[in-house]
Structures are given as structure tokens and as C-alpha cells.
Amino acid sequence: MAAAQGRGRGWLAVPVAALAAALAYIAGGIIRGSYPFGDVPRNILDLGQQFIPMHAHLRDLLTGTGPGDFFFNWSSGYGVPYIGDFMAYNGAALSWIVLLFPRDKIDLALYVISATAIACAAGAMTAYLRKLRPTGPVWLAGLAGVSYATCGWALDDGGYMTGWLYGLIAFPLICLMCEWVWKSRSLPSMIISPFVITLFWYSHFYTVYMATLGAAIVVIARVLSDPDGGDWGRRIGGAVRSLIVVLVGIALSAPLLVPTFKSVGYARPSPDETFHPIGWLYFFGRLLPGSEGVGKTPGLAVGTLMLLLALSFPFNWKIALRERIVWSVAILLAMVSMQITVTHEIWHGFDAPNGNPFRQAFVIAGLIVIAGWMSAAAGIRSVSTVVIPAVFLAALYAFAWNNWTSTAVTAVAVPVVGVLAILAWVFTRRDPKQLVLRIAVGAVIAAVLIESGASSYAIEAHRGEKYHTGRAWGARQETSRALVMGDNDWPRQRVSPGAFTTVNDPMLIGGEGPEYYSSTIPDELSQELLNLGFGYSAFGRSIVDPVNPVVDAVFATGARLTLDPTGELRLARSQVGPFVSVRPLHPWVSALSGPYGLQETALGASVYTTPKLRAYVDDGSSVTVSDKRPGELTINQPQDLKRAGEFRLTARCKPGSEVYLFGPEFVGDVLVDGQKWTISLTTGAKRPGIFRGAPIRRVSTAGPSGAVDVKLRVPESTQLPDRPIGCLDRTKLDAAVTALRQSQPAEVHVGGHSIDVKLKPQTRGLVVMGVVRTPGWRCQVDNQDFRKPTQMAGLMAMPVGRSASKVSCVYHPAGLRLGLLGGAGGLGLLIGTVVVLEFLRRRRLRLAARPIVFTRISPPAEETPPASAPASTPAPPSPSSDRPEPPTRAE
Numbered sequence: 001m002a003a004a005q006g007r008g009r010g011w012l013a014v015p016v017a018a019l020a021a022a023l024a025y026i027a028g029g030i031i032r033g034s035y036p037f038g039d040v041p042r043n044i045l046d047l048g049q050q051f052i053p054m055h056a057h058l059r060d061l062l063t064g065t066g067p068g069d070f071f072f073n074w075s076s077g078y079g080v081p082y083i084g085d086f087m088a089y090n091g092a093a094l095s096w097i098v099l100l101f102p103r104d105k106i107d108l109a110l111y112v113i114s115a116t117a118i119a120c121a122a123g124a125m126t127a128y129l130r131k132l133r134p135t136g137p138v139w140l141a142g143l144a145g146v147s148y149a150t151c152g153w154a155l156d157d158g159g160y161m162t163g164w165l166y167g168l169i170a171f172p173l174i175c176l177m178c179e180w181v182w183k184s185r186s187l188p189s190m191i192i193s194p195f196v197i198t199l200f201w202y203s204h205f206y207t208v209y210m211a212t213l214g215a216a217i218v219v220i221a222r223v224l225s226d227p228d229g230g231d232w233g234r235r236i237g238g239a240v241r242s243l244i245v246v247l248v249g250i251a252l253s254a255p256l257l258v259p260t261f262k263s264v265g266y267a268r269p270s271p272d273e274t275f276h277p278i279g280w281l282y283f284f285g286r287l288l289p290g291s292e293g294v295g296k297t298p299g300l301a302v303g304t305l306m307l308l309l310a311l312s313f314p315f316n317w318k319i320a321l322r323e324r325i326v327w328s329v330a331i332l333l334a335m336v337s338m339q340i341t342v343t344h345e346i347w348h349g350f351d352a353p354n355g356n357p358f359r360q361a362f363v364i365a366g367l368i369v370i371a372g373w374m375s376a377a378a379g380i381r382s383v384s385t386v387v388i389p390a391v392f393l394a395a396l397y398a399f400a401w402n403n404w405t406s407t408a409v410t411a412v413a414v415p416v417v418g419v420l421a422i423l424a425w426v427f428t429r430r431d432p433k434q435l436v437l438r439i440a441v442g443a444v445i446a447a448v449l450i451e452s453g454a455s456s457y458a459i460e461a462h463r464g465e466k467y468h469t470g471r472a473w474g475a476r477q478e479t480s481r482a483l484v485m486g487d488n489d490w491p492r493q494r495v496s497p498g499a500f501t502t503v504n505d506p507m508l509i510g511g512e513g514p515e516y517y518s519s520t521i522p523d524e525l526s527q528e529l530l531n532l533g534f535g536y537s538a539f540g541r542s543i544v545d546p547v548n549p550v551v552d553a554v555f556a557t558g559a560r561l562t563l564d565p566t567g568e569l570r571l572a573r574s575q576v577g578p579f580v581s582v583r584p585l586h587p588w589v590s591a592l593s594g595p596y597g598l599q600e601t602a603l604g605a606s607v608y609t610t611p612k613l614r615a616y617v618d619d620g621s622s623v624t625v626s627d628k629r630p631g632e633l634t635i636n637q638p639q640d641l642k643r644a645g646e647f648r649l650t651a652r653c654k655p656g657s658e659v660y661l662f663g664p665e666f667v668g669d670v671l672v673d674g675q676k677w678t679i680s681l682t683t684g685a686k687r688p689g690i691f692r693g694a695p696i697r698r699v700s701t702a703g704p705s706g707a708v709d710v711k712l713r714v715p716e717s718t719q720l721p722d723r724p725i726g727c728l729d730r731t732k733l734d735a736a737v738t739a740l741r742q743s744q745p746a747e748v749h750v751g752g753h754s755i756d757v758k759l760k761p762q763t764r765g766l767v768v769m770g771v772v773r774t775p776g777w778r779c780q781v782d783n784q785d786f787r788k789p790t791q792m793a794g795l796m797a798m799p800v801g802r803s804a805s806k807v808s809c810v811y812h813p814a815g816l817r818l819g820l821l822g823g824a825g826g827l828g829l830l831i832g833t834v835v836v837l838e839f840l841r842r843r844r845l846r847l848a849a850r851p852i853v854f855t856r857i858s859p860p861a862e863e864t865p866p867a868s869a870p871a872s873t874p875a876p877p878s879p880s881s882d883r884p885e886p887p888t889r890a891e
Contacts, residue, residue, distance in 0.1 A: 017145035021122030028456025047160040048470035053504035069752030077516035079771040084263030084520030092203035107472040117165035122149035125172040136377025151365040152299030167207025170200035174215040197249025214363030225326035251826025258819030273352040277339040285400030290409030298358035304417035309372030311389030407458040491750040493558030517542035528794030533595030535695030546695035577740030602793035605736035613651040653727030668714035779809040
């Protein structure tokens with residue numbers, strides 16, 4: 001009874017560790033005064049640009065206030081598949097926390113999600129450690145959980161990539177499920193574990209894949225070294241069971257996982273990355289707490305205490321030699337695998353990431369914590385088990401404390417916490433009185449928690465100094481949403497919120513704009529929009545709106561958020577074409593090349609001229625302009641000059657035409673309306689991870705004589721197309737819009753992932769919809785078979801005859817059917833495994849329940865001699881004749 005109560009109290013360490021980890025994470029924000037505890041913004045990089053807008057969109061879907069559904073998103077990119085974004089950014093159960101907050105507190109909701117994820121990771125690791133070694137100090141198991149959940153990776157990389165934190169939770173939980181299967185060999189473990197694994201593969205397949213690889217390392221180490229693992233048959237059987245539950249768990253996630261993989265396959269590819277390992281000093285320097293190196297180095301730090309304990313593991317003689325060797329080699333090989341190209345690719349699913357190449361660092365941090373706990377649970381008694389780790393830590397500190405990755409917390413925390421931990425061990429070893437034990441434990445707990453909180457502060461502060469940080473929701477965003485939603489009339493027209501807060505403002509603010517930034521953006525969508533003159537960043541994964549009236553007319557963007565001359569937000573409205581129009585069966589095609597021609601084709605009318613131009617270099621400028629390369633103007637600027645060179649492009653257009661400049665690769669500035677220099681692209685715009693392209697830009701209006709004079713300046717050599725100037729005739733554009741409005745069908749209904757068009761009688765032609773055709777769309781005319789739609793200038797289209805009355809298009813995620821089959825197969829495998837195991841269990845019980853009957857085997861009867869034969873003298877009894885015979889089991 002007392003033992004059971006002790007175990008019950010021991011498991012209280014799980015919620016306590018979760019709470020402590022969350023408080024340590026929150027403490028960093030309180031110290032720094034960052035949101036929500038102060039005015040310092042924390043929406044750095046993808047946290048502000050992707051995760052917060054994506055969660056705002058999720059909230060709109062769950063509350064029924066946003067266009068689209070879980071298959072398709074009508075808010076962004078003029079219509080994009082959503083299931084890939086759901087799985088990559090907000091598919092986890094914790095994402096539903098957004099429902100607990102009003103929409104204008106979406107930033108706070110994401111902060112709570114991050115803190116909750118950190119807490120769950122601490123609780124999960126604590127639970128696993130208690131399952132692995134139940135005999136260790138309960139308070140230390142909780143501290144180990146906190147150290148893992150607030151490791152350098154969690155605070156540095158996971159601090160702004162909220163979705164990655166689900167991998168942090170998944171690693172110890174998958175290990176816990178496998179340990180349950182390994183030890184209990186029970187049916188409940190085989191049934192429940194796959195569903196837990198499925199839940200995390202739904203949450204964030206990318207980092208959960210890495211967590212699964214880490215759990216495989218743990219299982220292999222257990223098979224090879226568990227002192228209580230039994231014979232090799234039992235060990236291999238346990239490993240096979242663990243493999244089955246993992247495979248079944250992954251298979252059960254196939255209904256969403258396969259469509260996600262398909263969407264990733266269709267997504268805009270990034271250039272091939274060449275992995276470059278870092279210096280080992282910088283690598284191991286990230287083992288020190290408080291170190292920061294987001295995007296460039298692995299966040300391995302798990303705190304000074306756990307690092308000391310992990311270093312003691314190989315030298316702790318109370319642990320079996322084989323176990324020490326296996327785990328030590330496993331951890332070292334896992335570290336080395338981060339620096340080798342082949343294993344680096346395995347960790348990342350053979351898709352080298354653009355950005356931080358050490359995204360699996362949380363797994364190695366978890367392995368370090370596990371080794372530290374195993375050493376502590378065995379007991380640290382010998383002096384050498386303390387001295388040797390202390391020497392290693394001192395040497396690492398001496399060489400790495402002043403690295404560029406180190407912070408003031410690193411310089412202070414390592415010696416202070418290290419000395420305090422050693423002193424606590426010395427005092428409790430010499431005088432293990434209850435009061436001394438409590439004081440020592442309390443001091444160590446306080447030191448570890450303070451170190452974690454200080455590391456959280458230092459890492460967030462250094463990261464905020466290096467990268468751009470966006471503002472949280474405030475009065476400006478509230479005004480933007482009120483303006484956009486006040487004029488919302490989808491699908492009659494789109495309302496574009498622009499990109500005044502993030503590059504995903506259509507999801508954050510509302511409306512239906514073209515802005516979209518996602519790792520799963522379809523390549524077809526990205527390429528078609530770029531062809532139309534859109535700008536981009538991140539190799540085309542982020543779309544930049546050109547704010548062009550022809551594009552607005554084509555995609556039915558009847559209102560957009562703009563800034564008036566005083567800098568105040570206002571809604572600008574214009575007459576545009578309908579969302580669905582009917583064009584000639586063989587539509588008109590523009591003779592112009594480049595985006596101007598494609599825009600005209602999509603519009604169905606000639607509205608641009610692209611005049612020949614001349615380049616003039618001002619006196620004293622060092623710039624030279626050459627047109628010797630076909631289709632390109634080359635602008636040369638000597639590299640040793642510090643002052644930007646200037647030149648002018650002159651041409652002649654129809655008087656009053658709007659003048660646009662197209663220079664996707666042009667690095668420099670353009671003078672807009674002769675008044676304001678505006679950046680096209682900055683120096684370094686083609687750096688990996690950034691890689692920007694400039695959109696078409698309005699630069700001036702042709703004067704009464706039709707003269708066009710565009711002034712530019714460049715800081716370095718660059719280039720322009722040979723016909724970069726386009727002159728837009730507004731009168732022709734208005735006429736084209738009127739024609740489109742007259743061609744619209746009788747009725748249009750847009751559902752979550754469908755478009756239903758009712759045609760006017762005797763309609764014949766090409767039904768063109770204001771959405772870029774992407775994989776997954778299928779259309780039917782009347783009740784005919786569904787088929788892949790055609791396209792016109794990238795827009796989805798379907799030809800119809802005069803007898804047609806309606807067109808219906810439906811989007812189905814590619815791979816959905818295969819995913820459902822995979823999920824059914826996984827469920828079948830689970831059921832089959834359970835049936836087989838239950839049969840084997842019952843068979844063993846039947847065999848064990850059969851009674852054992854002992855029988856005596858009688859000697860064969862002697863033959864009676866013939867009557868005439870003399871009776872023989874009986875032989876003397878054999879010495880063994882009275883020995884009992886071996887028992888025979890009754891059959």
C-alpha cells in the first residue's frame with residue numbers, strides 16, 4: 001500500500017514539471033518585457049508571418065466566418081489548397097486553443113499555445129523518465145523534464161516556429177508508448193499506442209518524423225542494453241511490437257498525411273541546398289545554457305545540471321557496462337550524424353531544408369536528458385563520477401564561453417550552477433540529514449529553474465535583435481479588418497487587405513487577396529502569378545501583390561486596402577470583371593510578350609503598349625547600360641564605388657497613359673511620379689532563404705505629349721528586360737471590364753471547395769473562373785463525367801456548348817483516396833495484430849491450464865510357458881525396478 005502511494009506521489013512530478021517549464025518560459029518574456037507582458041514585440045519571422053495568420057484563419061473556419069473549408073482556402077492567393085497548410089502549421093490539437101480567445105487576441109492565443117506545448121513536452125519527458133527508471137529521485141525527474149522542454153532548440157528555434165514544438169512533445173511520448181509496449185507486452189499497449197502516434201503525425205509530420213527517428217534510436221539502445229530485457233527472442237519480439245505500433249500509427253494518419261505529401265510534391269521547390277557542417281567548437285558550444293544561434297547552429301543545451309549528469313553516465317560504475325557503452329555510442333553517433341551529409345539528409349527526409357540545417361537538435365537534447373536521468377537514477381556515489389564530468393564541463397566552458405553563440409547567461413550560469421550542483425552533492429554525501437537534503441534539493445531546483453528562465457530571456461532578446469519583428473494585433477489591425485469586412489461581398493468581388501501587417505494578411509485581417517506565404521504553395525499557382533507580374537520572396541513561396549488594375553480586373557478584386565496621402569488606411573474601390581465570365585471558345589491571345597501580354601490574354605483585350613526606349617546616363621555617373629544581350633538591358637556599376645549610379649529610361653506612350661515598370665531582377669530604386677524614391681530590390685535580395693523578385697510597379701503617368709521619363713539608381717550591377725516599360729490605357733481597360741461584366745453567367749455559387757455556375761440559355765464558349773488552376777480540381781458540364789479543367793492564361797476554364805446549362809467544379813485534395821486506403825490498411829493491420837496476439841495469449845492460457853497427470857507405466861505381461869515346459873526360476877529383481885518412471889502428460 002505504501003509503495004502504491006509512493007508511486008502515486010511520484011507521478012505528481014508530471015504536472016509539476018509541466019507547470020514549472022511553462023513558468024520558466026514565461027519568465028523570459030516577463031524579464032524582457034515582451035508581449036504579452038510589455039511593449040516589446042515577439043512576432044519574429046515565421047511566427048508573425050505564418051503561424052499567427054494561419055491560426056487566425058483556422059479560427060475563422062471553426063467559427064464559420066471565413067471563406068473556404070479544410071480542403072480549400074479562398075482567402076489567400078486567389079484560392080489555394082488548404083490541407084497542406086493545415087498539417088504544416090495548425091493541425092495539432094493545441095491549435096484549437098484559438099477558440100478560447102477573441103479574434104483580436106490571436107497573438108495571445110499563439111503565446112498560450114507555445115507555453116502549453118512547452119509544458120506538455122516537460123510532462124511527457126518526465127513521464128517517460130519515470131517509466132524508464134522508476135527508482136530515481138522524483139524531483140530530479142521533474143527537473144529533467146523541465147530541462148528538456150526548455151532546451152536551446154525549444155527556446156531558440158521552437159520559440160518562433162510554434163508548430164515545431166509538437167515534435168518536442170512527440171519524442172518522449174513515442175518513447176513512452178514504445179517503453180509501455182516493451183515492458184508490458186499487453187493488448188492495451190498495442191491498441192492505444194498507435195492512436196497516440198497518429199495524433200502527433202497529424203500535428204506536425206515534419207518534426208514528428210524526426211522524433212520518430214529519435215524514438216527508434218532509443219528502442220534500439222533498449223534492445224541492445226536493457227539489463228531486464230530477457231533473452232534475445234524476447235528483446236526482438238519487443239522491438240517488433242514497437243515497430244508495429246509505430247507503423248500502424250503512421251498508417252492511420254495517411255488520410256491527411258498522403259494528401260499533404262502530395263501537396264508538398266506539387267509545392268514550389270526551393271533551390272538545392274548544399275550542407276556545410278560547422279566547426280566542432282561551435283557545435284559543442286551550443287551545449288552550454290543560454291547560447292543562441294538560430295538558423296545556424298544546433299540548440300543542444302539542456303542546462304548545466306543535466307549536462308553534468310549526462311557526462312557522468314559513461315563513468316557511473318553502478319550502471320552495467322554494456323548499457324553505458326550502447327547509450328554512449330548511440331548519443332555520440334546521433335551527434336555526429338548531424339554533421340555528415342548523408343545522415344543529415346536522412347534526418348530531414350532527404351529534403352535538405354532552406355535555413356537551419358539542425359532542426360533535429362531537440363532529439364539529441366532528449367537523448368542527453370535520458371542519459372543524465374539514467375545516471376542519476378542509478379545513484380552517483382563515487383568521486384570520479386563527479387570529478388570527471390566537472391573537468392569535461394570546465395574544459396568546454398573554457399574554450400566556448402566566449403563564442404559568438406554565447407550570451408551573458410552562458411558566462412554566468414555554467415560556473416554558478418555547476419559549482420552549486422557539486423556542492424549540493426558533497427554536503428548531502430557527508431551529512432545526509434533531512435534538513436540538509438531539503439536545503440540542497442531546494443537550492444538545485446531553484447538554480448535550474450532560474451537558469452531556464454534566464455536562458456529564455458537571453459535567447460529571445462538576442463534573436464529579437466537580429467531579425468525583424470512584427471507588431472501584435474492593435475488599433476491599426478482593428479481598423480483594417482473593419483474596412484475589409486465592411487465591404488465584403490464574396491464571391492461577387494474580392495476585397496484585398498494588402499500586406500500592411502504580414503505577407504499573409506488575407507488570413508490575418510480577412511478578405512480574399514493574392515498575398516500568400518507558405519511552404520506548400522502550389523508551384524503552378526506561384527509560377528502563373530509570377531508570369532502575371534507578381535513579385536515574390538523565399539524563392540516564390542511568398543507572393544507580392546503588384547497592385548495592378550488589370551490584375552484586379554481579371555481576379556475580380558473590386559476593393560483593396562490602401563494608404564491615403566496622410567498615411568491613413570482607406571478602402572479604394574474600382575469596377576472589375578466578375579469572378580466567372582464566359583469567353584469565346586477560342587479566346588483572343590495578346591501579341592505582347594512577358595507579363596503585359598499575359599495580363600492582356602487573361603483580360604481578353606489589348607490595353608498595353610510596350611514602347612521602345614532609350615537609356616540615358618547622367619553626366620558624371622559611372623553607370624553603363626547595354627542592350628547587346630538579347631531580351632535584356634544590362635546595367636553595369638563598378639564595384640569599388642560607394643555612391644549609387646543613376647540613369648534614365650525614356651519612351652513615348654499615349655498621353656495620359658499609366659506607366660508601369662517590370663524588372664523582377666532589378667536591384668536598385670525607381671523615382672515614382674518624380675517625387676519619391678522607391679526600392680525595387682535591395683542588395684543581397686538573392687541570398688538563400690530570401691531570394692526576392694520585384695513586382696510590376698506603377699512609376700508615373702505619360703505627359704500631354706506622351707513623353708515618358710523614368711529615373712533609376714543602382715548600387716550594383718543589375719539587369720532589366722529589354723521592354724520593361726508598359727503603358728496602360730485606362731479607357732481601353734474600362735471597355736474590357738464592361739465586356740467581361742456583360743459576359744457573366746446567370747448565377748454563381750462558391751462553396752467551401754466548389755464552384756457551381758448556372759449558364760444563360762444558348763451559352764457557348766469558355767467558362768473562365770478567377771482562380772488559378774491547381775492540381776485537384778475536377779469539373780463537369782451538366783451531368784457528364786468529371787474531368788480535369790483546361791486553362792486560359794493560367795485561369796481555370798471549361799468549354800461548354802449551346803445545350804449546356806451548368807458547370808460544376810469541385811476540389812479534391814490529390815492523394816485523398818490513397819490516404820483513406822492507407823488509413824484503412826493501418827486499421828486492418830492493427831485489428832489483425834490484436835487478433836493474432838489475443839489468439840496466442842489464449843493459446844498460452846489453455847496450455848498452461850491443462851492438468852498434468854502422472855501415470856505409472858506397467859511392465860509388459862509375461863507369457864505363460866507351455867504346460868510341458870519346466871517352470872523357470874524367476875530372475876532376481878533389477879536394482880532399478882522400483883524406481884518411479886518419469887511422468888507422462890495425459891493427452
